[in-house]
Amino acid sequence: MIDLKEYGYDGPLEPVSGLLPGRVTEQHRDRYKAVCLRGEVWAAPTGSFFYSAGQQQDFPCVGDFVLLQYNETGDSRITGLLPRRSQFSRSDFGGHKAEYAKGVQQQVVAANFDYVFILSSLNRDLRLSRLERYLSAALSSGGQPVVLLTKADLCFEVQPVLEEVRLALPGAPVYALSSRTGAGMEELERYLLPGKTAVFLGMSGVGKSSLLNALAGQEVMKVQGIREDDSRGRHTTTHRQLFRLPGGALVIDTPGMRELGLWDADEGIGSAFSDVEALFPLCRFPDCRHQSEPGCAVLAALESGELSRARWEQYLAQKRENAFTAEKSEYLQEKRAWQRSLSKQIRQMKKGPKF
Numbered sequence: 001m002i003d004l005k006e007y008g009y010d011g012p013l014e015p016v017s018g019l020l021p022g023r024v025t026e027q028h029r030d031r032y033k034a035v036c037l038r039g040e041v042w043a044a045p046t047g048s049f050f051y052s053a054g055q056q057q058d059f060p061c062v063g064d065f066v067l068l069q070y071n072e073t074g075d076s077r078i079t080g081l082l083p084r085r086s087q088f089s090r091s092d093f094g095g096h097k098a099e100y101a102k103g104v105q106q107q108v109v110a111a112n113f114d115y116v117f118i119l120s121s122l123n124r125d126l127r128l129s130r131l132e133r134y135l136s137a138a139l140s141s142g143g144q145p146v147v148l149l150t151k152a153d154l155c156f157e158v159q160p161v162l163e164e165v166r167l168a169l170p171g172a173p174v175y176a177l178s179s180r181t182g183a184g185m186e187e188l189e190r191y192l193l194p195g196k197t198a199v200f201l202g203m204s205g206v207g208k209s210s211l212l213n214a215l216a217g218q219e220v221m222k223v224q225g226i227r228e229d230d231s232r233g234r235h236t237t238t239h240r241q242l243f244r245l246p247g248g249a250l251v252i253d254t255p256g257m258r259e260l261g262l263w264d265a266d267e268g269i270g271s272a273f274s275d276v277e278a279l280f281p282l283c284r285f286p287d288c289r290h291q292s293e294p295g296c297a298v299l300a301a302l303e304s305g306e307l308s309r310a311r312w313e314q315y316l317a318q319k320r321e322n323a324f325t326a327e328k329s330e331y332l333q334e335k336r337a338w339q340r341s342l343s344k345q346i347r348q349m350k351k352g353p354k355f
């Protein structure tokens, strides 16, 4: 027996005309896992649900409250969606390819969360414009934004940065924390209450997995660095998409939410490091890799102190992060192509003969 209230449900608990309310915890290719009074079940939308749900956003997603026709012996049936109080969606082809804009469908990737934790790392250059963008996305999702500046242990002076961000973003509470040392983590207790649901938003590498693991007290997510070889498969195999923390709060962490973190990945690096990139044309060789080449302007600037080693390393780290996200978005495009073909199949199925 599961008390659905513990999963954030606040509607009537008694079955309505034989249907049980439930909450979607995992989304698979064509089935869902959900929790309901009778426990954890596999469920799939009924044929009539498919037929009436014309748009992708009408299909269930992780976090949705649904009505279930409970089936003791096989998959339960999802017969309806309860109204969402908050949602994040993304266009099916990502924000990058404007030429595909026509016919792009919205796909809801998470629903019914109370808080949107927006993460940004204190050790990389913190971009307020990016934070602002995440913030307005969070506000329009219907969730309450909370800004978390991560990796505080890597930042020499947290307080001035924290104050600057607070000034710039008066619309949201801002905290600094470190999942490594645990500093600042207690600030989250006021949000992570039993039955409350949070989602995490932030660029790859800001420490979402590390924070989730720290909150869960165990490894629910693989952290970057030890998963390089299997980064492609990890979301489908290694973690649950809606899960409860030991204190009873709920966290949604879907691949779709992670993809939202790719926004702006390649924006603004050149301009933030124009002083560094201005050196490149001064190198003797046009294809200089700035490692050991004779006549390298970067090495000379490092030698003379004109360019600090810290700033150069920051630049390289940014470039690496970008290469990493670029690789990821390639993978996402492949995945989207696959999803497109799938939704085409579904459309054709729907057009086909009815029985």
Ligand SMILES: Nc1nc2c(ncn2[C@@H]2O[C@H](COP(=O)(O)OP(=O)(O)OP(=O)(O)O)[C@@H](O)[C@H]2O)c(=O)[nH]1
Pocket: 150, 151, 152, 153, 154, 177, 178, 179, 180, 181, 202, 203, 204, 205, 206, 207, 208, 209, 210, 211, 222, 223, 224, 225, 258, 261
């Ligand atoms: N020093 C320090 N390092 C951290 C902290 N949190 C995360 N890291 C490191 O930052 C790197 C990225 O952390 P992840 O937790 O994998 O980041 P992520 O946001 O989940 O990344 P994606 O899964 O790609 O979205 C890892 O090498 C972590 O060990 C922290 O509080 N302090």
Ligand SMILES: [Zn+2]
Pocket: 280, 283, 284, 288, 289, 290, 291, 293, 295, 296, 297, 298, 299
């Ligand atoms: Zn050079």
